[in-house]
Amino acid sequence: MDKIKSLPGANRLIRHFKIHGVPMALASNSSTANIESKISYHKGWKECFSVIIGSDEVSKGKPFPDIFLEAAKRLNKDPADCLVIEDSLPGVLAGKAAGTKVIVVPSLPKQTHLYTSADEVVNSLLDIRPEKWGLPPFQDWIENTLPIDPWRIGGPVIKGFGRGSKVLGIPTANLSTKDYADELVEHPSGVYFGWAGLATRGVFKMVMSIGWNPYFNNTEKTIEPWLLHDFTEDFYGEELRLLIVGYIRPEANFPSLESLVAKIHEDREVAEKALDLPSYAEFKDDPYLTKL
Numbered sequence: 001m002d003k004i005k006s007l008p009g010a011n012r013l014i015r016h017f018k019i020h021g022v023p024m025a026l027a028s029n030s031s032t033a034n035i036e037s038k039i040s041y042h043k044g045w046k047e048c049f050s051v052i053i054g055s056d057e058v059s060k061g062k063p064f065p066d067i068f069l070e071a072a073k074r075l076n077k078d079p080a081d082c083l084v085i086e087d088s089l090p091g092v093l094a095g096k097a098a099g100t101k102v103i104v105v106p107s108l109p110k111q112t113h114l115y116t117s118a119d120e121v122v123n124s125l126l127d128i129r130p131e132k133w134g135l136p137p138f139q140d141w142i143e144n145t146l147p148i149d150p151w152r153i154g155g156p157v158i159k160g161f162g163r164g165s166k167v168l169g170i171p172t173a174n175l176s177t178k179d180y181a182d183e184l185v186e187h188p189s190g191v192y193f194g195w196a197g198l199a200t201r202g203v204f205k206m207v208m209s210i211g212w213n214p215y216f217n218n219t220e221k222t223i224e225p226w227l228l229h230d231f232t233e234d235f236y237g238e239e240l241r242l243l244i245v246g247y248i249r250p251e252a253n254f255p256s257l258e259s260l261v262a263k264i265h266e267d268r269e270v271a272e273k274a275l276d277l278p279s280y281a282e283f284k285d286d287p288y289l290t291k292l
């Protein structure tokens with residue numbers, strides 16, 4: 001069986017609940033043998049779950065409630081006191097039918113509207129706030145930013161749809177997504193920040209969005225870094241390197257262009273301040289940025 005990559009934030013979430021003694025069950029429509037085989041690729045995960053249950057152990061799989069009712073029973077919990085984290089519609093329906101609270105991280109992008117029965121739809125596992133559900137909060141956010149495993153991407157600067165500087169007054173130096181198709185699928189859309197290196201100009205602070213720009217409802221996922229420096233001329237075609245070190249928020253829709261612009265400026269302030277913190281500042285001298 002192929003190795004199954006975990007979703008960004010999955011390891012963090014599982015370890016967090018484990019460390020805080022929150023009992024967890026893994027309930028899947030796969031067979032128990034299949035789950036055991038998949039989970040064996042992720043070191044330490046199996047031990048984090050008090051219960052592992054596959055659809056072969058109940059008479060009806062998701063969207064029927066049986067699997068979550070059985071999981072709650074084995075955890076010795078009332079379903080009403082359980083929180084289900086799902087990625088599929090049958091799973092959401094099963095959780096609600098069992099009487100649990102349900103958060104969904106839709107596995108397909110731009111499908112939020114299909115999940116209205118969930119208690120909360122989040123864009124990625126990074127956006128789960130356990131305290132909303134009476135669970136211990138994450139402690140790893142620093143000044144409104146979440147450190148991530150550094151991600152390095154680069155390429156020539158391309159033109160976007162031209163709205164950045166004209167409509168918004170926010171000139172983004174877009175990167176082509178063609179070399180990053182697989183990585184982009186794995187990386188949740190959202191607002192990130194880090195450092196940007198330009199071949200002839202140096203290294204600059206950077207705040208960026210990755211995604212479909214819900215306000216403009218793009219059909220393509222784009223990479224749009226805003227280099228936090230007043231450049232006097234365009235640099236389309238120049239080699240740009242990005243070292244992305246932290247996450248700020250999911251992309252959002254806004255009631256007006258002004259509110260979108262105001263939020264992006266708020267992101268800028270968050271990023272500028274955070275990048276002065278030693279844990280983020282240290283990446284500024286990374287050879288990926290300076291030796292291009």
Ligand SMILES: Cc1cc2nc3c(=O)[nH]c(=O)nc-3n(C[C@H](O)[C@H](O)[C@H](O)COP(=O)(O)O)c2cc1C
Nearest residue numbers: 160161162163164208209213214215226251252267
């Ligand atoms: C830091 C940052 C945050 C952004 N956040 C959002 C967002 O939440 N929602 C959205 O629709 N677009 C967001 N955008 C994207 C802008 O709408 C986008 O950069 C603008 O449409 C310019 O697009 P263009 O370069 O393709 O012309 C963000 C951009 C940046 C740089």
